[in-house]
Amino acid sequence: MAELGSYDAIVIGSGVNGLACAALLAKAGRNVYVLERSDWFGGAIKTAEITRPGFHHDVFSAWHPLWVGGAAHARLGGDLARHGLEYLNTDHPTATLYPDGEAAFLLRTAEANAAELDRLSPGDGAAWRTMLDEFFPNADLAFGVLGTELWSRHGATLALRAYRRLGRNGTAEFGAGLLISARDWLTQTFGSERAHGLLAPWVLHTGLGPDAAASGYMAAVIAVAVQEGGMPIPRGGGARLADALVALIREQGGTCETEAEVTHVITRDGRAAGVELRNGDVIRAPIVVCNVTPTQLYGRLLGNVPPALAAQAQRFRYGRSEMQIHFALSEPAAWEGDDRLAKTAIVHLTPGLDGVSRAVNEAERGLLPAEATVVVGQPLTMDPSRAPAGKGLLWIQLQELPWQVKGDAAAEIDVADGTWTAVLRERYADRIQARLARHVTNLEQALLDRTVLSPADLERANVNLVHGDPYGGSLALDQNFLWRPLAGAPGHRTFVEGVWHVGASTHPGPGLGAGSGTIVADAILEPPVPKRLASKLTGLARR
Ligand SMILES: Cc1cc2nc3c(=O)[nH]c(=O)nc-3n(C[C@H](O)[C@H](O)[C@H](O)COP(=O)(O)OP(=O)(O)OC[C@H]3O[C@@H](n4cnc5c(N)ncnc54)[C@H](O)[C@@H]3O)c2cc1C
Numbered sequence: 001m002a003e004l005g006s007y008d009a010i011v012i013g014s015g016v017n018g019l020a021c022a023a024l025l026a027k028a029g030r031n032v033y034v035l036e037r038s039d040w041f042g043g044a045i046k047t048a049e050i051t052r053p054g055f056h057h058d059v060f061s062a063w064h065p066l067w068v069g070g071a072a073h074a075r076l077g078g079d080l081a082r083h084g085l086e087y088l089n090t091d092h093p094t095a096t097l098y099p100d101g102e103a104a105f106l107l108r109t110a111e112a113n114a115a116e117l118d119r120l121s122p123g124d125g126a127a128w129r130t131m132l133d134e135f136f137p138n139a140d141l142a143f144g145v146l147g148t149e150l151w152s153r154h155g156a157t158l159a160l161r162a163y164r165r166l167g168r169n170g171t172a173e174f175g176a177g178l179l180i181s182a183r184d185w186l187t188q189t190f191g192s193e194r195a196h197g198l199l200a201p202w203v204l205h206t207g208l209g210p211d212a213a214a215s216g217y218m219a220a221v222i223a224v225a226v227q228e229g230g231m232p233i234p235r236g237g238g239a240r241l242a243d244a245l246v247a248l249i250r251e252q253g254g255t256c257e258t259e260a261e262v263t264h265v266i267t268r269d270g271r272a273a274g275v276e277l278r279n280g281d282v283i284r285a286p287i288v289v290c291n292v293t294p295t296q297l298y299g300r301l302l303g304n305v306p307p308a309l310a311a312q313a314q315r316f317r318y319g320r321s322e323m324q325i326h327f328a329l330s331e332p333a334a335w336e337g338d339d340r341l342a343k344t345a346i347v348h349l350t351p352g353l354d355g356v357s358r359a360v361n362e363a364e365r366g367l368l369p370a371e372a373t374v375v376v377g378q379p380l381t382m383d384p385s386r387a388p389a390g391k392g393l394l395w396i397q398l399q400e401l402p403w404q405v406k407g408d409a410a411a412e413i414d415v416a417d418g419t420w421t422a423v424l425r426e427r428y429a430d431r432i433q434a435r436l437a438r439h440v441t442n443l444e445q446a447l448l449d450r451t452v453l454s455p456a457d458l459e460r461a462n463v464n465l466v467h468g469d470p471y472g473g474s475l476a477l478d479q480n481f482l483w484r485p486l487a488g489a490p491g492h493r494t495f496v497e498g499v500w501h502v503g504a505s506t507h508p509g510p511g512l513g514a515g516s517g518t519i520v521a522d523a524i525l526e527p528p529v530p531k532r533l534a535s536k537l538t539g540l541a542r543r
Pocket of ligand 1: 042471472510
């Protein structure tokens, strides 16, 4: 065992939240130490040649609108650009392709979207404009919910702002709008099933289904965010974001290490004192930020956990499982139908709102969906450097899968004992490949290689992806917003002074926005109350 010195703050885990938190602390002059158990930085961010040399796949996450639209990017973007991070964007962020070959597109301006929706069903263009007119005046509140520590004076300030602006009934109505399901919001807002099917798949990317509470709010936020922000990706691969964050932390004097697993948070008199690593090394710090699941935090890293809290953490529920398929192609994908499909970053294959709903329901009942929502990502539409010239590369995501498989809704695949064996993984990937080949006419003939990651592979790759849940725990209402991660211990402080909880399992949940890392960095850097009062009084005296 060695004592590796004392630091201002230790960050356990180098997910986007851990890295963003560490970078913000380092920029503010804190001496930070980031410890990562895997052999890469970034957690669910990783770019690698996992099919053939020259094909650079984003193995897990790929799309960065949440990062680019988030507070951490606003504050660190300039520094990260110095460290080589460059964003590429598109005018064709997303589309839904229906089984009959028709496609609906979400584009980059209000005019283009209104025209597209009118093309599909006259009148929905006006509905789009009305939706935007209603959304924008309170966009600060809608996005504020996702960028604020809700159980804090900042959360109270946000609620007060809503009350002052909207009054009692208006605030109640705004709150109801946060809880509506996507099905109710979509069918109430747009007339055509094509419009419903354009936005419904997006709720899967927030860990929800279209019939879940709050999925309507998430669909609206995403619709606006994609129109305004597009679908940015880093040139060279998602890993460039993690690389640049690590370079910035090191430039500011911080330390980042891989293959350094923390087994225990050391406390003294109820306060954080440091961490112990698997090899017995000890690092001291009065602040420890944990980019982990509640299961690990309260079940392993912290000792003397109050029994009621330990029991709640044990009951923390994980969401649906997911699978990734990576294709390397000898030529670009040849889409049948609308020419714009070849230029679109993310194409969803689904029959529509009911199709997504059915697949989610099947997965939640333990079945392999008969007709999954297939997320087809095309990073080459923006970044040709990801593959050799003239080749094709596809990133496929399937977010409607059970962890323990009870059967196949299509009654085709023998699921054996229901665990994610290599055989089950490949059989299910074959079904998805056949679905895609109905629309991408050269898929089978151009296929050079395919690498599939099952839910079990995802869990093995990153200890935070329990059951292959990409989103750090179910986002059902009782585990979301005010109640995330645990109803009895919401927010980011823990029962140990100086130990903070960040990551997808905490508010504002999953995605690359680094919301929790930013909230916690700000809370750590916030001057204590007497200092805040003194600076307010000095400010008043100067006026
Ligand atoms: C397949 C997939 C696709 C996705 N696609 C997108 C997308 O395109 N866009 C998007 O916005 N979001 C996407 N998401 C969601 C998003 O990637 C995640 O929500 C986000 O990256 C999670 O970040 P995090 O900070 O919670 O940490 P994680 O990325 O989970 O990383 C946590 C890190 O902590 C480390 N760690 C844990 N315990 C310890 C320990 N004891 N000691 C040391 N290290 C430890 C882990 O090894 C891991 O590296 C996707 C997720 C997945 C899985």
